Amino acid sequence: xxxxxxxxxxxxxxxxxxxxxxxxxxxxxxxxxxxxxxxxxxxxxxxxxxxxxxxxxxxxxxxxxxxxxxxxxxxxxxxxxxxxxxxxxxxxxxxxxxxxxxxxxxxxxxxxx
Amino acid sequence: xxxxxxxxxxxxxxxxxxxxxxxxxxxxxxxxxxxxxxxxxxxxxxxxxxxxxxxxxxxxxxxxxxxxxxxxxxxxxxxxxxxxxxxxxxxxxxxxxxxxxxxxxxxxxxxx
Numbered sequence: 001x002x003x004x005x006x007x008x009x010x011x012x013x014x015x016x017x018x019x020x021x022x023x024x025x026x027x028x029x030x031x032x033x034x035x036x037x038x039x040x041x042x043x044x045x046x047x048x049x050x051x052x053x054x055x056x057x058x059x060x061x062x063x064x065x066x067x068x069x070x071x072x073x074x075x076x077x078x079x080x081x082x083x084x085x086x087x088x089x090x091x092x093x094x095x096x097x098x099x100x101x102x103x104x105x106x107x108x109x110x111x112x113x
Numbered sequence: 114x115x116x117x118x119x120x121x122x123x124x125x126x127x128x129x130x131x132x133x134x135x136x137x138x139x140x141x142x143x144x145x146x147x148x149x150x151x152x153x154x155x156x157x158x159x160x161x162x163x164x165x166x167x168x169x170x171x172x173x174x175x176x177x178x179x180x181x182x183x184x185x186x187x188x189x190x191x192x193x194x195x196x197x198x199x200x201x202x203x204x205x206x207x208x209x210x211x212x213x214x215x216x217x218x219x220x221x222x223x224x225x
Binding site for chain 1: 114115118142143145147153154155156157160162200202204210211212213214215216217218
């Protein structure tokens with residue numbers, strides 16, 4: 001049972017490049033989400049999904065796109081990377097419901113030069 | 114919209130107690146608590162639901178004051194393994210999806 005798997009673990013991009021961060025879970029969770037973590041800012045919600053075909057914006061969605069074609073996968077796309085998007089990105093998943101804990105992946109450390 | 118955690122940082126000696134607070138300006142349905150070690154993913158600690166009871170396991174417990182939209186995490190007789198950053202995640206009452214908005218974190222350092 002792999003849980004939540006994020007790839008890649010590290011990435012360096014140049015400004016203006018595009019990239020997709022991958023997130024996959026094998027727990028049949030309906031809810032999936034993306035957060036970015038910056039020093040002193042905590043975890044900020046970028047986008048989330050409550051099931052295949054359904055996505056919505058979080059607190060800081062600008063510059064990021066998502067789609068959810070399957071229950072298992074929830075990729076995050078940076079269309080034109082900017083230095084302000086340098087961060088650690090975490091994917092999390094859970095069953096739907098108010099009392100369900102979120103399971104986090106190990107994170108992707110992204111640097112944009 | 115982000116909940117506010119206090120204090121931002123705390124340093125303890127082994128065996129001492131600590132309280133971390135989480136305050137929201139919005140009505141909440143639930144509060145989650147997570148701990149993150151440096152360079153690792155956040156790990157779930159506990160959930161408190163509106164109308165629910167105070168939770169706890171081992172020497173870590175938490176409470177949720179619905180009237181004040183505040184939650185507190187209590188760490189009793191702290192151990193070295195308690196070191197890390199603690200985050201509260203809040204679910205607004207207006208949400209029916211379970212999405213969480215996290216606070217900025219409280220860094221706890223336990224020294225021998």
